[in-house]
Amino acid sequence: MPGMSVPAKPSPKSAPVTADPKVEQHALEKTASPATAPAVEEIGNTPAPAPPTDHAADALFGADHMNESRNVLYHENGGMSYHSFLFNLAEYRVQKGGGAYHWDGEGWFGGDINRFVVKTEGEGAVRGNVESAEAQALYSRAINPWFNLQAGVRQDIRPRPARTYATIGFEGLTPYWFEVSGAVFLSDKGDVLGRLEGYYDQRITQKLILQPRVELNFAAQNVPANDVGAGLSDAELGLRVRYEIKREFAPYVGVSWDGKVGSTANYARSAGKRVQGASLVLGIRTWF
Numbered sequence: 001m002p003g004m005s006v007p008a009k010p011s012p013k014s015a016p017v018t019a020d021p022k023v024e025q026h027a028l029e030k031t032a033s034p035a036t037a038p039a040v041e042e043i044g045n046t047p048a049p050a051p052p053t054d055h056a057a058d059a060l061f062g063a064d065h066m067n068e069s070r071n072v073l074y075h076e077n078g079g080m081s082y083h084s085f086l087f088n089l090a091e092y093r094v095q096k097g098g099g100a101y102h103w104d105g106e107g108w109f110g111g112d113i114n115r116f117v118v119k120t121e122g123e124g125a126v127r128g129n130v131e132s133a134e135a136q137a138l139y140s141r142a143i144n145p146w147f148n149l150q151a152g153v154r155q156d157i158r159p160r161p162a163r164t165y166a167t168i169g170f171e172g173l174t175p176y177w178f179e180v181s182g183a184v185f186l187s188d189k190g191d192v193l194g195r196l197e198g199y200y201d202q203r204i205t206q207k208l209i210l211q212p213r214v215e216l217n218f219a220a221q222n223v224p225a226n227d228v229g230a231g232l233s234d235a236e237l238g239l240r241v242r243y244e245i246k247r248e249f250a251p252y253v254g255v256s257w258d259g260k261v262g263s264t265a266n267y268a269r270s271a272g273k274r275v276q277g278a279s280l281v282l283g284i285r286t287w288f
Contacts, residue, residue: 092281181195181197
């Protein structure tokens with residue numbers, strides 16, 4: 001139209017071109033200088049920058065005072081020591097021949113990686129003597145987020161004669177949330193024992209929990225002084241239902257079967273002791 005200018009036709013050189021990633025990559029590879037291109041082994045391995053040393057708060061409160069505050073902050077966010085003690089079993093057993101009691105507890109003190117652990121386990125008759133009692137003192141080291149290696153000493157108080165054992169074992173949480181542990185014990189008399197145990201907490205509701213549990217004890221040889229036979233010496237299977245009044249306090253009821261096996265059963269029969277049987281159990285699971 002008259003009075004209006006017509007824009008010039010764009011030249012082919014100025015026309016927009018859609019980028020092709022493959023073409024661009026090829027062009028970069030062609031133009032990149034071998035002298036300036038980073039080596040493959042250097043990509044992603046650049047060291048992190050040094051932490052800052054000039055803190056603005058130092059100008060207001062003084063470097064000494066702020067260093068103390070920063071140390072407390074570091075300690076509270078990864079360097080703290082904690083403690084816990086759990087009695088998974090503390091129960092009275094109703095069984096043929098009279099009532100009995102049983103306990104199984106564990107406590108620890110330390111951090112996320114290194115801990116000092118104590119364990120205790122035992123049982124006896126209500127109107128009789130303690131049949132078995134032991135205590136362990138262990139160093140525990142985390143090898144991953146789920147398992148700890150443990151080593152230390154176990155002291156048997158009952159039965160007599162008492163024994164002291166060097167101990168090495170593990171403890172952890174398997175896939176599907178099974179709590180498992182195992183250990184090998186070498187006594188001061190050269191006896192070798194072993195133990196495997198585990199349990200699983202199945203929540204029926206937020207407060208009602210079903211816990212199946214198993215414990216197996218082994219011996220590498222006969223130990224007549226302690227009425228223990230070679231192989232699988234005894235086993236305990238249990239099923240307990242607890243109600244958590246609080247997370248830290250939960251009464252429970254259940255059934256438990258325990259029995260001696262092989263030569264250990266023969267030793268028990270010769271001594272007139274109970275070889276196997278089921279029990280109704282009433283107890284409390286607590287931790288603090």
